[in-house]
Amino acid sequence: MPIYVWEGINAAGEKTKGELNAVDGATAKAMLQKKRINVTKLKPKPKDLSEYIPFLAPKVKQTDVVIFTRQMSTLIDSGLPLIQGLDALARQQENPKFAEILTQIKTDVETGSTFAEALKKHPKLFDRLYTNMVAAGEMGGVLDSVMARLAAYMEKAQRLKRKVKGAMTYPAIVLGISIGVLSIILIFVIPVFEKMFKEFGHALPAPTQMVIDVSNFVKSYILLILLLLGGLVFLFKKYYSTEKGRTQVDRLLLRAPIFGPLLRKVAVAKLTRTLGTLIVSGVPIIEALNVAAGTAGNKIVENAIIKVKTSVTEGKTIAQPLEESGIFPAMVIQMISVGETSGALDKMLTKVADFYDEEVDTAVDALTSMIEPLMIVFLGGTIGTIIIAMYLPIFKMAGAVSG
Numbered sequence: 536m537p538i539y540v541w542e543g544i545n546a547a548g549e550k551t552k553g554e555l556n557a558v559d560g561a562t563a564k565a566m567l568q569k570k571r572i573n574v575t576k577l578k579p580k581p582k583d584l585s586e587y588i589p590f591l592a593p594k595v596k597q598t599d600v601v602i603f604t605r606q607m608s609t610l611i612d613s614g615l616p617l618i619q620g621l622d623a624l625a626r627q628q629e630n631p632k633f634a635e636i637l638t639q640i641k642t643d644v645e646t647g648s649t650f651a652e653a654l655k656k657h658p659k660l661f662d663r664l665y666t667n668m669v670a671a672g673e674m675g676g677v678l679d680s681v682m683a684r685l686a687a688y689m690e691k692a693q694r695l696k697r698k699v700k701g702a703m704t705y706p707a708i709v710l711g712i713s714i715g716v717l718s719i720i721l722i723f724v725i726p727v728f729e730k731m732f733k734e735f736g737h738a739l740p741a742p743t744q745m746v747i748d749v750s751n752f753v754k755s756y757i758l759l760i761l762l763l764l765g766g767l768v769f770l771f772k773k774y775y776s777t778e779k780g781r782t783q784v785d786r787l788l789l790r791a792p793i794f795g796p797l798l799r800k801v802a803v804a805k806l807t808r809t810l811g812t813l814i815v816s817g818v819p820i821i822e823a824l825n826v827a828a829g830t831a832g833n834k835i836v837e838n839a840i841i842k843v844k845t846s847v848t849e850g851k852t853i854a855q856p857l858e859e860s861g862i863f864p865a866m867v868i869q870m871i872s873v874g875e876t877s878g879a880l881d882k883m884l885t886k887v888a889d890f891y892d893e894e895v896d897t898a899v900d901a902l903t904s905m906i907e908p909l910m911i912v913f914l915g916g917t918i919g920t921i922i923i924a925m926y927l928p929i930f931k932m933a934g935a936v937s938g
Contacts, residue, residue, distance in 0.1 A: 541578075785836075842860065
């Protein structure tokens with residue numbers, strides 16, 4: 536929808552200006568006149584360079600959405616009408632892309648849409664969990680508390696994501712540096728030694744010859760190796776995009792010896808936090824399970840939640856199908872069962888989520904402290920082996936000269 540820049544005089548006789556979304560100029564003028572603004576200037580907003588070059592366009596970060604949610608909760612709690620709150624946050628927004636989206640949401644609400652319906656038009660920023668909770672808050676007249684709960688949920692989810700991402704990033708960086716250093720040594724350094732050794736005319740020790748052979752292979756087939764690696768990555772992504780592929784890969788990830796237990800704890804923390812937040816916000820249990828399944832991030836966990844939804848639809852409990860899945864620890868099953876029996880499922884789910892957030896922190900710290908020395912030993916051992924192999928002929932020649 537086009538954006539129009541306008542200037543005018545309001546009912547109090549004061550000069551005012553702003554921006555709004557409208558189908559055309561006539562609609563924009565009519566919308567302003569309804570607000571008792573005498574329009575003196577109205578024109579389409581000039582397009583920014585970033586609209587023509589996609590990678591220059593500003594991106595809306597998850598942090599922007601979290602801050603907006605927290606601020607919206609405060610404004611509604613203070614008694615400010617929803618439209619005025621949206622207008623105020625759109626005006627003060629530093630990210631132009633997000634400011635444009637908030638202005639569109641405000642316009643939709645002004646023209647009769649509910650807040651949740653307006654948010655649903657921007658699914659990349661406001662997912663099903665967000666819009667379902669907002670819809671429940673609007674229906675129950677507790678939008679301020681729901682927005683506060685949403686902000687708290689998103690902050691904890693972000694913290695969990697950063698923690699896991701940090702654990703994965705460190706070994707990836709070290710491994711990348713290792714591969715880069717080894718490639719430079721094999722492609723540029725070893726050939727210099729090989730040329731020098733040929734001039735001496737002596738037979739080379741087996742370790743030295745092996746390193747030179749590896750260097751020659753890498754030099755000769757580097758493009759083929761890169762193409763092969765690229766092809767493998769492409770094929771893996773293609774396979775993972777299929778139902779069968781994603782199920783098998785996600786199952787292997789959960790069973791992996793080092794990262795598996797961590798991913799399992801992350802899945803439990805995410806599921807219980809999502810489900811608990813939705814239930815306490817008034818979202819019906821079936822819809823809450825649907826949303827939780829969609830945000831699980833792991834196909835095996837997603838399938839387990841779908842089975843739970845079927846069980847609940849048939850009038851059964853949540854705990855039983857979770858236990859049958861074999862994914863969730865016995866403690867989690869017991870606590871959910873107690874929560875269902877006592878009618879305090881939301882509180883019990885939140886307690887489980889808090890516990891597993893701490894478990895993830897501990898697991899990530901342990902994983903990092905274990906991987907760090909292993910990566911250092913790998914890099915040092917590999918480079919050390921190459922250096923020793925290259926100096927063996929020199930030691931041999933020095934011994935022959937002294938003898």
